[in-house]
Amino acid sequence: MNWLKKTGRWINDRSGFSEMFNPLMNHPVPPGSKWAYVFGSATLFCFILQVATGIGLALLYQPSSDKAFQSLQYITYKATLGSTLRGIHYYGASGMIIMAGVHMLRVYITAAYKYPREMSWISGVVLLILTISMGFTGQLLRWDDNGVWSAVVAAEQMGRIPLIGKPLARLLLGGDTLGGQSLSRFFAYHVFLIPSLIFLFVGFHLWLVMRNGISEPPKAGRLIDPATYRSWYRNMLRQSGIPFWPYAAWRDAIFSSLVIIAIVVAAVVFGPPVLRKLPDPSAIITSPRPDWYLLWIYALFALIPPQIESYVMFLGPLLILFLLFALPFASNAGERSPIKRPWSIVASSFLVIVVISLLAVGNSSNWSPHFKAKLTNNISAPSDDSLAVAGITLFEQKACLYCHKINGDGGNVGPDLTHVANRLNENEMILRIVNGARNMPAYGGSLSRDELTRLVAFLKTRN
Amino acid sequence: MNPENKIDRRKFLVRITLLAGAIPAAIVSVPIFGALLGPLLQRQRQVWRKVANVSEINIGETKLISYVNADPLPWAGVTAKSAAWLRRESEEKFIAFSANCSHLGCPVRWEDKAQLFMCPCHGGVYYKDGTVAAGPPPKPLTQIEVRINKNDIEIKTAPVPITTITE
Numbered sequence: 001m002n003w004l005k006k007t008g009r010w011i012n013d014r015s016g017f018s019e020m021f022n023p024l025m026n027h028p029v030p031p032g033s034k035w036a037y038v039f040g041s042a043t044l045f046c047f048i049l050q051v052a053t054g055i056g057l058a059l060l061y062q063p064s065s066d067k068a069f070q071s072l073q074y075i076t077y078k079a080t081l082g083s084t085l086r087g088i089h090y091y092g093a094s095g096m097i098i099m100a101g102v103h104m105l106r107v108y109i110t111a112a113y114k115y116p117r118e119m120s121w122i123s124g125v126v127l128l129i130l131t132i133s134m135g136f137t138g139q140l141l142r143w144d145d146n147g148v149w150s151a152v153v154a155a156e157q158m159g160r161i162p163l164i165g166k167p168l169a170r171l172l173l174g175g176d177t178l179g180g181q182s183l184s185r186f187f188a189y190h191v192f193l194i195p196s197l198i199f200l201f202v203g204f205h206l207w208l209v210m211r212n213g214i215s216e217p218p219k220a221g222r223l224i225d226p227a228t229y230r231s232w233y234r235n236m237l238r239q240s241g242i243p244f245w246p247y248a249a250w251r252d253a254i255f256s257s258l259v260i261i262a263i264v265v266a267a268v269v270f271g272p273p274v275l276r277k278l279p280d281p282s283a284i285i286t287s288p289r290p291d292w293y294l295l296w297i298y299a300l301f302a303l304i305p306p307q308i309e310s311y312v313m314f315l316g317p318l319l320i321l322f323l324l325f326a327l328p329f330a331s332n333a334g335e336r337s338p339i340k341r342p343w344s345i346v347a348s349s350f351l352v353i354v355v356i357s358l359l360a361v362g363n364s365s366n367w368s369p370h371f372k373a374k375l376t377n378n379i380s381a382p383s384d385d386s387l388a389v390a391g392i393t394l395f396e397q398k399a400c401l402y403c404h405k406i407n408g409d410g411g412n413v414g415p416d417l418t419h420v421a422n423r424l425n426e427n428e429m430i431l432r433i434v435n436g437a438r439n440m441p442a443y444g445g446s447l448s449r450d451e452l453t454r455l456v457a458f459l460k461t462r463n
Numbered sequence: 464m465n466p467e468n469k470i471d472r473r474k475f476l477v478r479i480t481l482l483a484g485a486i487p488a489a490i491v492s493v494p495i496f497g498a499l500l501g502p503l504l505q506r507q508r509q510v511w512r513k514v515a516n517v518s519e520i521n522i523g524e525t526k527l528i529s530y531v532n533a534d535p536l537p538w539a540g541v542t543a544k545s546a547a548w549l550r551r552e553s554e555e556k557f558i559a560f561s562a563n564c565s566h567l568g569c570p571v572r573w574e575d576k577a578q579l580f581m582c583p584c585h586g587g588v589y590y591k592d593g594t595v596a597a598g599p600p601p602k603p604l605t606q607i608e609v610r611i612n613k614n615d616i617e618i619k620t621a622p623v624p625i626t627t628i629t630e
Contacts, residue, residue, distance in 0.1 A: 066540020148542060149569060152623060153584070156568040159625035167503050169625045175502045176622035179543055180536025282529030282546035284562050284570035287583035301567060302585040306599040310628040367586040367598075371572075399577035413586055441588050441596030446578035 023210075028241025029248045030216035036110070037214065037248070038255035039103035044202065045256040046096035049263065050134075051195065053089040061141070063187035065180050068143035069279055076275060087267025093135050095263050097293045100131050105348050108327075111336040112215035115226040118328035120208045123201050125324045130198050132293070137190035139291045141183070145277040148178055149288030151186070152281075160313040178281050213237065218336035226333055287368070296355050299362030369402035370411030378407040381461045391458025394451055398443065406462065414440055421463035429456050509533050511610065511617040514549065518614070520557075525550040525573045525591065528559070533620040547607050547618060548573055548580070550591065557611065559618050560593050560604040565626050571604065580604065602630050 012018050060079050062071035075082035104124065107113055113121035136154065140147045155169035174181030213233060242248065273291070277283060290298050304312050338345055375396045381388035395401060403413035424432065433452060436442030447455070497504070514528040528549045535543030546562040548571075560580070562570045569584035579596060580589040588597040593604035605624035610617050 064538050064540075065536075065542040066538050152563065152568040155623065156563075156566075156625060160628045162628050165627050166625050170502050170622070171500065173502070173623065175505075176507050177532045177545055178623070179532060180539035181502060182542060278541050280541040280544055281570075282541075282544035282562075284527065284546050284572060286570060288569055289584070298584075302599070306566075306601060309599060310601070310626075310630075314628055368583055369581050369586060369588075371581075371583065397576040399574045399579060399581070402574075402581065436596065439586070439597050441579055441590065445590065 025245035026243045028237045029214055029244050031240045032217045036106055038252050039099050041252040042256045042259045043099040043103055046092055046099055049092045056085050065183040068183055072275055084267050086272035090272050091263040091266040100128055109338045109344050109348055110218050113328040114224050115332045116212050121328045123205045127201050130194055133194050135293050137186050140186045143279045144275050145286040146288050148279040148281055157313055160310045220337035220339045224333045295362035296358035299358040302367040366412035373401045373410045376409055378409055387454050387457035388461045391454040394455050421460050429459050507533050509620045511619050513615045513617050515616045516614055520551045522551050557609045559607040559609045561607055561624050563624055565602045566600040
């Protein structure tokens with residue numbers, strides 16, 4: 001026996017490491033638990049990646065409202081591989097959210113939340129909330145103009161909670177306004193408070209895997225009966241279970257490894273999200289928008305009718321949480337196979353389609369005025385119609401172009417006016433411009449009669 | 464010792480152990496929660512800040528002003544600043560609007576030629592008097608107090624306006 005083995009034996013004898021880890025490594029898992037089972041561990045490895053890269057970033061970051069932006073510039077442009085480190089942390093967050101989402105869908109579709117794994121589902125929902133909170137607070141730590149305005153938007157959303165809304169909003173900002181307290185708080189939440197809760201719940205989540213075992217791949221017709229399930233599961237493992245290490249672990253390792261390599265490649269190729277302007281709340285020419293994983297909420301707030309919006313902002317999350325927490329209690333026995341539970345596939349597909357659609361519309365943000373819209377040579381009026389020619393300039397100056405498109409230039413808030421003269425006659429145009437519409441300002445108070453005449457003359461040439 | 468006494472002794476020891484943990488935990492958590500809830504416990508006094516000269520703004524004009532919030536912390540840096548839109552209605556009358564959209568707080572910008580305030584986030588639009596012209600905002604832009612002090616225009620610092628569910 002060489003000295004290495006001897007040392008190993010000695011350490012193990014005095015520490016008991018193998019007693020601690022052998023049951024974890026060798027615990028039997030149901031046969032057939034293959035590639036569908038890799039997403040939970042991938043989420044965990046993304047989290048470990050986030051902790052590691054987070055520590056790296058914390059070595060360089062200044063969690064202070066006045067210095068954070070400069071330290072981010074330092075990390076991005078000067079520090080050794082700082083830009084890549086930021087990129088990995090950013091794409092790692094995206095990876096963690098995607099993996100958590102896929103893991104959750106897999107558990108839902110195969111009804112792995114049923115008896116006796118209700119607690120796994122519940123702790124998983126808590127972990128999802130914590131992960132999204134990490135995403136949000138992390139986006140704020142990128143303390144540029146988007147960071148400060150995202151904090152204000154979040155405070156406004158908190159404000160819609162009845163009775164305690166205003167104090168909560170104040171608490172989030174760390175005072176009446178943004179200031180010295182704001183960033184220190186987000187930093188403490190992002191780096192200490194939420195991660196410690198994640199560690200706690202990940203520990204619990206994993207303990208449950210050991211205690212209840214991972215769910216066996218479902219089979220149509222094999223029902224879960226709480227009275228007999230545990231003894232059936234024990235027997236099944238005794239007869240056909242395979243040791244986790246390495247017969248199941250290798251898939252986790254391969255998949256997680258690919259995920260992490262993909263994250264690093266994305267970080268190197270695309271780089272971290274760009275730093276925008278200084279976090280100056282008095283510099284107002286900015287268009288705040290959240291990172292992609294919260295963009296669907298941003299889109300939702302633009303699309304829901306304003307009358308019910310406050311209620312959606314407050315009751316919506318409550319309802320979603322209630323449904324998620326209620327799921328394992330609403331159905332904890334019976335069929336697990338998705339073939340016999342077609343609605344689970346319908347519901348999952350629906351959810352995925354809704355979120356992807358909201359992300360797509362959020363990305364194009366057609367409800368926002370197109371502030372950069374400029375008239376190009378695409379738009380002209382007959383040169384003998386001097387009123388119409390003058391109307392072109394007005395169309396741009398009066399911000400019509402921000403919301404209306406003509407010949408491909410302009411915004412998408414209102415209808416495309418390229419052929420408006422085919423739809424509306426002169427009187428209808430005047431009425432609409434002067435009185436506005438549900439989603440259009442009334443220009444009656446700000447346009448002179450001459451201006452109105454010129455504008456309408458121009459629009460009449462749009463056919 | 465009879466068994467009943469033994470249970471009493473066990474109960475007593477359990478209680479005293481739990482109490483021994485709970486008391487210091489409760490004491491220590493007071494200052495921790497003090498730090499967490501500090502922003503709610505310390506009310507901020509708002510102050511008047513000079514933002515412009517009366518002569519700097521013409522009648523009918525709307526101008527962006529920025530000012531330093533009340534009593535900022537030394538490490539607030541640029542985040543100590545806030546912005547507002549100041550409008551001169553007449554020789555004597557000035558009004559100021561918070562730059563925060565009443566929908567979700569994004570910064571509205573003034574489009575002078577169109578005489579409209581427009582929000583970049585969800586398409587909120589306001590008229591020059593701050594009333595809602597279009598889009599999702601549930602109420603007008605929040606006004607900030609303005610006063611004229613000799614030749615100076617002063618505005619009173621204010622919290623970020625938060626729209627509540629009943630508004």
